[in-house]
Amino acid sequence: MKYIEKLRNSGLRPTKQRLKICEVLFDTEKTFHFTINDLSNKIKKQLNNKISLATIYNTVHAFEKKGYLKQIPINSNQTYFDTNVSDHHHFYDLNEQKLIDLENSDVGPIKILKKIEGKKIKSVEVLVKLED
Amino acid sequence: MKYIEKLRNSGLRPTKQRLKICEVLFDTEKTFHFTINDLSNKIKKQLNNKISLATIYNTVHAFEKKGYLKQIPINSNQTYFDTNVSDHHHFYDLNEQKLIDLENSDVGPIKILKKIEGKKIKSVEVLVKLED
DNA sequence: CACTTTTTTTAGAATCATTATAAAGTAGAA
DNA sequence: TTCTACTTTATAATGATTCTAAAAAAAGTG
Structure with missing residues (x-):
């Protein structure tokens, strides 16, 4: 599967939850901006699946460190990420x-x-x- | 006093506390970057004076809205401000x-x-x- | 000056995003 | 299968910011 490499590169094993997160993040033509909360909701709705916040935070941060996601520098109470790297x-x-x-x-x-x-x-x- | 106008322009009356805040913010040659926490500590040390956080937040935000302070867009858990506008x-x-x-x-x-x-x-x- | 009204300050509580924790679950190697 | 190390999860802890309500200060009025 195409996301396994991304996960391994980020130092993460390809688990069910992490693959779901990848699907929502990377399985679209268009890139998008999101907050952790946005992403959590998207997973709930789109995949009818609940993944705990801790897992989402961990995964997103690992991707960000590896450059598969970017943080957008902006003053807000929430952190914004971008799938357009x-x-x-x-x-x-x-x-x-x-x-x-x-x-x-x-x-x-x-x-x-x-x-x-x-x-x-x-x-x-x-x-x-x-x-x- | 030179800060009274700044305060009035920002919709704030010149009170003792607000004037102290002005002193620390604007009574220097060099501009500087700070967080609310930095500012609170600076007031404690420099003026030997404790001003409650609520007052500092209010005043700083009023100045920011009027353009006497700038927020620096950066991802951090704290908000950074700049006296260089x-x-x-x-x-x-x-x-x-x-x-x-x-x-x-x-x-x-x-x-x-x-x-x-x-x-x-x-x-x-x-x-x-x-x-x- | 009194006295009333309005604004401000304050400490502490509430909120909310993020991070830490520890127990239960899962994956992968042998 | 079985063992070990890694993961997930719910929940607690943290920490910046905002809210609140009571006390203090300032402004307004006669």
């Missing part, structure tokens, strides 16, 4: 509290001119806040 | 968990090419994650 950015609609993808090509090239001794750049993320 | 960006050192200012001039101009119907851009914020 390509280099891209986000609009955040303040009124509707909704995230929208901004492809890299929608944002001009970004040059970081300042250097910090002994550190290298891991990622550059742009958040564009929108209002009415 | 000029247009600028941030490095985030993942290893030391420290924020560093990135002046606008340190980042090339950013062009957002995508438009969203009926929405206007309120801010563009760049977060550059650093690792060793």
Whole structure:
């Protein structure tokens, strides 16, 4: 199965629960944004299946560490994740509290001119806040 | 007093506690980053004065709404604020968990090419994650 | 000044996302 | 199968933030 490798790479054994989580996360054409709570609900509805929060947290964090999911840097009481792990950015609609993808090509090239001794750049993320 | 206007503009009357908060926030040459907890401790040490968390939260949020403080979009369990409200960006050192200012001039101009119907851009914020 | 009304501060409780825990379940190797 | 190590789970713990209601302070009024 195609998700087994993703799990193994993330240091996780392919269990029933983890495979279900993979299905919901990766078995779609479109990528999407979610919170842990969103994901839990999606699993309940879509698969008619309850997986404990602890398992969901563990799995999502393992994927995030390996780069199969991305955290979206935004101030909210919940943490937002993205199944789109390509280099891209986000609009955040303040009124509707909704995230929208901004492809890299929608944002001009970004040059970081300042250097910090002994550190290298891991990622550059742009958040564009929108209002009415 | 110079802070009275800031408070009034934010819809707050100038009380003893709020003026103390202003002192710690705005009475320095250098701008700085802080969490509510940082600020509370700074008030204790620097002014030898305890102000309840509720008051600090209220005041900081009022200033943030008026633009006298900025929230820094970053995923953390605590919310980070910045007394530097000029247009600028941030490095985030993942290893030391420290924020560093990135002046606008340190980042090339950013062009957002995508438009969203009926929405206007309120801010563009760049977060550059650093690792060793 | 009194006295009333409104606003503010405060400590502590409530909330809520996230993390930790420990017991019961499951997978994989021998 | 049987043993061992890893997983899942429900539930508790944690910790930042928000809420609350009572006491304190400030403003308004005669």
